[in-house]
Amino acid sequence: MPRAIWKGAISFGLVYVPIEVFPATQSEHTGFNLLDKRSLDPVGYQQINKRTGKPIKREDIVRGYEYEKGAYVVMSDEEIDAASPEQTQTVDILGFVEAAQVSFLYLDTPYWLAPDKRAGKTYALLRDALAASGKIGIANVVLHSRQHLAALVAAGPALALQTLRWSTEVRDIDEIQGLPKSAKAAGVSAGELNMAKKLIDDMSTTWDPASYHDTYRDAILALADRKVREGKAHEIMPVEHAEAPSRSADIVDLSELLKRSLGQRKGGAGEEEAPRAKPAAKRGRKAA
Template sequence: MSRVIWRGAISFGLVNVPVQLQTATRPERTSFNLIDKETADPVGYKQINKRTGKEVKRENIVRGFEYEKGHYVLLADEEIRAASPESTQTVDIVAFVEAYSVSFLYLDTPYYLVPERQGKKAYALLREALAQTSKIGIANVVLHNKQHLAALIPAGPVLALNTLRWGGEVLSIEEDALPPVDAKKAGVSAREIDMAKKLIEDMTAPWNPAEYRDTFREEILALVDKKVREGKTREVSEAASAPAKVRETADVLDLSELLKRSLGRGKGKGKHAAA
């Protein structure tokens, strides 16, 4: 089941759509903890001075930003907190762009946006308007005390919020290492292209994620299950995590009136950079 992260609103123009932000994925990573073989106790990570090899007390540890190799600026916690974005419960749309114009390279983590009861009409309006115009919304949002750029994407009956990588996070590629865009200059013949297209057609199938399996994870889980049934287990205690706090929803004003007022002031807003 999806987990509610926060309740807030999608904001575009003067319109607010009250929504819940929910998790859309559940990573199935095959992770392992470090355990003492003799005692079955968890093995932690000491904070060690890399030059002297000695353990450093927590009160003597500060944060440093490496501005060039081997050179750091030390930052106090209060200085970092002052620079941190203000936590809000708003998906603030700053522009609408053609859906095809955002490369898959920029997509990061997906979430669901689910309407609150009083926001279903405005939610449906935004979802259908995006779908019919083949547009997606580009928005600012703060998640887990970190500012993100995000895409608001209609995905069938739901609006998805997919965090985006910033421009500087997507690496450029040396074009000299790639074949020319022109197929002839790349040495590819028309006959070869036709055969490749035929092969692609022959291998085309409906997308069904259930057909694809993580065989490594399945084999590890089968091995774990076998050891459990054979009684080859050791008990390790772990601390429970605190439940996440949930905030209240935003209010919605008259939808038609807000749309009319927004149309008169919306031009040029999409060019504003993120704060």
């Protein structure tokens, strides 16, 4: 079972649903480490001045933002930290939209959400209410010290959090030149269109992700396995890092807060806001 990378709560009206965030994907990138061929020791890298080619000390390195080609402004670590989003430890739901309205172009990284040990009821209620509505929650969340737009999705027995790209990160289709307005305008005949539709129908199948494979990775793994069996393997001990302990958010009664949240929505801005349950105290940064 993967380890939780983040603990906090879903903020829903006046309700906090304590949750743990787990990676929903795992990388199967076939990468290679650089080794010294004489001793098979790992090869590191040296920080150098790209203009002079000379090594540079760590204390002489600063962060620069390139605002124009070749032109930089220097920012200190303190200035960057001051601009960083606050570690709120909450998935703040901004609203709910029809799932079909969110284009797949905006989808980024998925995560599984699991309830805190005390939050099974509130978790199940939110999950099933989302599934019945056919909608997804649009939320703000800070993960790995970066603010993300995200979608809260009912995914079978679980809630999933799908980080989304910001609108400025998705290029406007108008930037792409040469797109035909229609098949007919491109000179496609009705017969050709019908044949293409029939070919699609003939090749239609049920989505089964396990039936597709990364053949390059399979070949590399097979090659590595053969070399191991031939006695050509060399072991390098990894460096282990300790992980800081974490805290979860407090749980509150869902039914009461749902009633008060709905009462506020009906009463309008003129009514006094009910006290809001607080999430857990801020935690320091934690590596995934």
